Amino acid sequence: MGSRRGKELELLVATLEKMLGGSNFEIKVNDRIPDKDTGELREIDVSLRLKAGSHEFLTIIECRDRKAVPGAPWIEQLASKRDSVGANKAVAVSSSGFSKPAVKKARIHNIIVRTIDKITLADVSKWMQAETIEVIGRYSEIVEIANMTLSGKGIKTDDLMNKIDEFIRPAVKDFDKPLFFEPKTNRHPSLRNIWTESQMQNPEQFNNWFRQAEDSGERLSIRWCVKTRPHLVLEPFLPRCWVSQITFHARLWVEKKKVSPRQIVQYTEGEKGLSQMVRFIFDMGGEEVSVDFLKGRDAISLLVTRPDSGNMNINVTFVEDTKD
Numbered sequence: 181m182g183s184r185r186g187k188e189l190e191l192l193v194a195t196l197e198k199m200l201g202g203s204n205f206e207i208k209v210n211d212r213i214p215d216k217d218t219g220e221l222r223e224i225d226v227s228l229r230l231k232a233g234s235h236e237f238l239t240i241i242e243c244r245d246r247k248a249v250p251g252a253p254w255i256e257q258l259a260s261k262r263d264s265v266g267a268n269k270a271v272a273v274s275s276s277g278f279s280k281p282a283v284k285k286a287r288i289h290n291i292i293v294r295t296i297d298k299i300t301l302a303d304v305s306k307w308m309q310a311e312t313i314e315v316i317g318r319y320s321e322i323v324e325i326a327n328m329t330l331s332g333k334g335i336k337t338d339d340l341m342n343k344i345d346e347f348i349r350p351a352v353k354d355f356d357k358p359l360f361f362e363p364k365t366n367r368h369p370s371l372r373n374i375w376t377e378s379q380m381q382n383p384e385q386f387n388n389w390f391r392q393a394e395d396s397g398e399r400l401s402i403r404w405c406v407k408t409r410p411h412l413v414l415e416p417f418l419p420r421c422w423v424s425q426i427t428f429h430a431r432l433w434v435e436k437k438k439v440s441p442r443q444i445v446q447y448t449e450g451e452k453g454l455s456q457m458v459r460f461i462f463d464m465g466g467e468e469v470s471v472d473f474l475k476g477r478d479a480i481s482l483l484v485t486r487p488d489s490g491n492m493n494i495n496v497t498f499v500e501d502t503k504d
Contacts, residue, residue, distance in 0.1 A: 189245040189296065190225045193273050196447045196455055197228060197241070199474040199481050205230050213240075213265040222265050239269040250274050252285040259289035294449045299456065301444060307475050308458050315471065317435040317464045318390050322355050322375055326403055327427035330414070360412035360423065369412070375428055378406045386432075394434040404428045435464065439471075 187210075194209045201207070211227035214220070226241040242258050244250050255272060262270035271292040272278070278286070278293050286293045301311060355375075358368035369377075379386050393400040404427070411422040443459040460471040472483040 186225075186243065186245050189243045189273070189275060192296065192445070192457075193241060193243055193447075194226050195472060195483065196457060196474065197226065199457075199483065200455060200476055201228065201230075211240075213238075213267075215264045216266050217264060222261060224261075224265070237269075238265075238267045239271060240265065240267045241271040241273060243273045245275045247276060249276050249279050250282050251279045252281040255282050255285040255289060255291055255293075258291055262291075292449065294447060294454070297446045297448060299444050299446050301441065301458075303446070304444060304456050304458055304475065307456075307480055308473055312438050312440055313460055313471065314436060314438050315460075315462065315464065315469075317469075319433050319435070319465055320375070320379065321431045322372065323401075323429045323431060324353075325371065325426060326429040327405075327425075328423060329425045331422050331424055360414060362412055371426070371428075374406060374408070374412075374426060375430070378404065378428075389432050390434055393432045399431045399433040401429070401431055404430060437462065437464075 190209050194207050197205070198207050206229040208227045208229075209225070211224040212221040213224055213227065215222050224240045225243045228239040228241070230237045230239075240258075240262060242254075242261070244254065250272070258270050258272055261267075269292065271294060272282075272286065273294045273296060275296045277295055283293060285291075301308070355371045358370050360369050360374075361367075362369060389400055389402055405425055406428065407425045408423055411424055414421045414423060439460045439462045441458050442461040444457070445459075446456045447454045454477070456475045458473045462469055470485045472481075472485070474481045474483065
């Protein structure tokens with residue numbers, strides 16, 4: 181499915197399946213699986229893989245987001261694709277339902293048919309009572325590296341200063357460059373990696389700073405010294421030079437906004453409702469963020485999808501309805 185609407189439906193179905201299947205499944209969108217007969221790669225809208233012992237079970241899902249109701253030929257095509265890629269199951273998902281011949285053909289070929297239906301807040305009122313959520317975005321921005329403490333063996337002072345001027349000063353301005361080597365973990369972290377991990381390891385201190393930023397309504401400038409344990413090696417500039425601590429100059433700030441639902445849908449198989457979802461989509465810090473509340477058969481889940489920039493944390497709270 182090549183259209184933008186089609187891609188959005190594929191991502192939506194993958195989200196719903198992830199919630200229903202939990203962590204047991206490997207889910208891929210726009211997967212490519214070899215044809216058993218020709219060896220050519222076949223495009224699959226959504227694939228689900230489940231490993232049980234030495235066996236792998238494959239389910240393929242094809243999606244259609246069109247005004248026209250899908251007919252029997254699409255089901256026949258899906259049955260053929262299932263057999264060609266060696267899938268154990270095949271699921272057809274439509275946003276406009278299925279024709280009677282399509283349902284009959286699906287029954288004959290053992291194809292599962294499901295629909296995505298638009299619903300309203302009234303339909304989810306039993307488990308989703310708030311019409312609005314408040315989103316709090318916590319942001320951090322590295323301004324510069326204020327100080328870096330180096331030590332080493334067998335390195336002359338003049339050589340060290342030359343290396344610092346030639347390599348290190350320009351390199352530390354690129355916060356995403358894998359500048360270091362961590363021998364005990366065999367990692368190559370960047371300055372942003374170290375900064376992000378430091379926030380996670382010191383939640384109380386950063387929570388206090390974010391509260392100060394929230395109270396002031398302005399960006400809070402801080403200096404934060406990170407002692408690197410185990411020590412980091414500066415590679416490839418100075419393989420015998422160790423970094424024992426890094427002082428970051430950074431800014432922290434908080435943004436708040438109230439958001440209404442963008443999308444409310446129900447995922448249905450025949451007469452059986454599998455799940456419902458309320459999706460909020462909004463801009464936060466110049467990036468699109470989505471917050472999904474999903475109601476399955478047994479539980480309610482929260483899924484936040486945000487840019488993997490490492491500089492934003494999202495908190496979500498319900499806003500009580502103040503209507504009389």
